[in-house]
Amino acid sequence: MARLGARAAGLALVLGGSLAVAGQAVAGPEVSTVVPRADCGPGSRPETGLQGQVPLKDRVSGRSTQGYWCNLELVSRYQGQGQGTVGASYGTCQYLGTILPSALTAKRKGVNVIDMSDPRKPKLTDSLMSPATLGGTWETLRVHQGRGLLAAVSVGAATGGFFVSVYDVKTDCRRPRLLNGIRGTSLTMPGAFPGHEASWSPDGRTYWTTGLLGGAIAALDMTDPRTPKVIYNGLTGMVNHGVNVSRDGNRVYVASSSIPAGIVIFDSSDVQRRKPHPQLRRVSETTWDDGIVSQYALPFTDRGRPYMLAVDELGSGGVRFFDISDDRRPKVVRKLKLEVNRPEHLGTRAADLEKNGIFGYDSHYCTLDRADDPTILACGWSQSGIRVFDVRDLTSPREIAYFNPPGQVGKRSALVNSAHAFVPFGGYFSDIVRSLPEGRPIYTGETDMTADWCMSPPRIDGDTLWVSCDDNGALLLKFTNDAYPRR
Known part of the structure; x- marks a missing residue:
């Protein structure tokens, strides 16, 4: 893998042309990061420490195996074999992502389909076993809600590609139908494209994928999902992470996994318009130094003004909102961090996380309830669980609810599909962890399972949240105490 800090200088090569490079901007000026704690109503079991913390004393005493919740209640859970980092959902069904070892060790191999139409009796209805779903979906398992299409790429151990699988989940979410199988089989045609992250364009015509190697x-092209076609393939010269797409398809937002953290915006209009020999043109690059490994960016509008939110995966970078009225010069307007992410709590954080793997109290994926004038932001915040914020005023967000599922101590052997329980992180990730502010070394032994990793983007469906966490599997949550805000 590329080493930390690797960043191509000058011109990055792309298939069919060159990549125009714009200047780099630092995300300033300094803005507030403080977010008030949620006011927990009846029926809550609040955190015992800092906002977002699972204290060491709770991990040692066993208190963390009971979980913590505030204005969110558990409606249904299907744990199964665990969740491979990122899952997806559609209708009343959840799809649990895979990691590569589970292709060999799982009792039910492939992407497990969980039907929660009867929350009292969630059940496994299918397992999707095609080259992509068996090859480790990592962070590529994505549903286009409008078209009812589920897609995934075979990622391998961390980055790969070659196979994509596309399923119809609209007809019957409980029994997805593979659309691009060869002559009715579960086999699919290989192709040359990266795999680590992925995203659908809003119109559902394009499925973008990114890989770490070489950017x-x-x-x-998913116009006909029975015959996906690679219409663009290139290199950005970065260490790419997540990718997202503007509403009109003319911009892609690519996160950087190198140091410094940041987001690069590209003009993707050639691809959107299906021009011959398309190119990506770099519009802007914005970086910051209070976070490590940017996860992805999500565009939205508020009161008619264009914004993007950017999320960091490590280094307690949290979430930040940018005004992109001029996307050549994104301007940060607010940051969002939990108390446990603040610099003054570095020592506390390190002690809690010493034996529970690389991902600590860090944001990972967030979702807005709508693309225009959003009301809430729901995030998978790794060992801090699911966090929900009122964002009706972007300059003054506040936390309104959280759910941190119980630690699954002693259940490792059953969770063969949990990245938290089974995936070793070394090499590139070792370098990242050694660069974390708390300076903790990477832990290479068995994780202590005292807190889960909640990494998936929640799906907001009215006053319910469809989420998945590595150890706890598929979860259905419901707001309580009138916590869900109405604009």
């Missing part, structure tokens, strides 16, 4: 990025 690989590709666009697959």
